[in-house]
Amino acid sequence: MPITNQIQFEEVRDRFGSFLRERQLRQTPERISILEEIYKATDHFDADELFLKLQANDVRVSRATVYNTLDLLIDCKLVRRHQFGDKQAKYEPAHAYAQHDHLICEDCNQLFEFCDPRIQGIQEMVAEIFQFDVIRHSLNLYGHCRRENCPNKPAEEPNG
Structure with a gap:
């Protein structure tokens, strides 16, 4: 930004x-x-x-x-x-x-930012339950992007 x-x-x-x-x-x-x-x-x-x-x-x-x-x-x-x-x-x-979270591709290391207000709602609910004042959070989701041009995408296994 x-x-x-x-x-x-x-x-x-x-x-x-x-x-x-x-x-x-x-x-x-x-x-x-x-x-x-x-x-x-x-x-x-x-x-x-x-x-x-x-x-x-x-x-x-x-x-x-x-x-x-x-x-x-x-x-x-x-x-x-x-x-x-x-x-x-x-x-x-x-x-x-602006609070946001991350998706990280383990193949190409591409980093995607996203923001979903439902996460903020869950954070507030959990904080209330535990009587906790949250000052920040970090959510990182790791996986494999499905982009065709992912440079490190593993080769498809042949069927058989």
């Missing part, structure tokens, strides 16, 4: 700047470039993909700075980290985050 509105991005940048100042950390050009690249993202990404994208855009930054900045952005609640199975962690922007 990229932020296309400059005012929204300024809110994100200001929030990150305040977060850094509170912790007596510097708001470096590299950190802001990383933040900008993240908020241009249209899909989930891993740290290496982000690093390569920054390099392709001539942003001079180390992998360590990318990982450290991702950790800061998670602490600041501007980025969410997802661990889908045993795969490398994936990230997505979290400002103005």
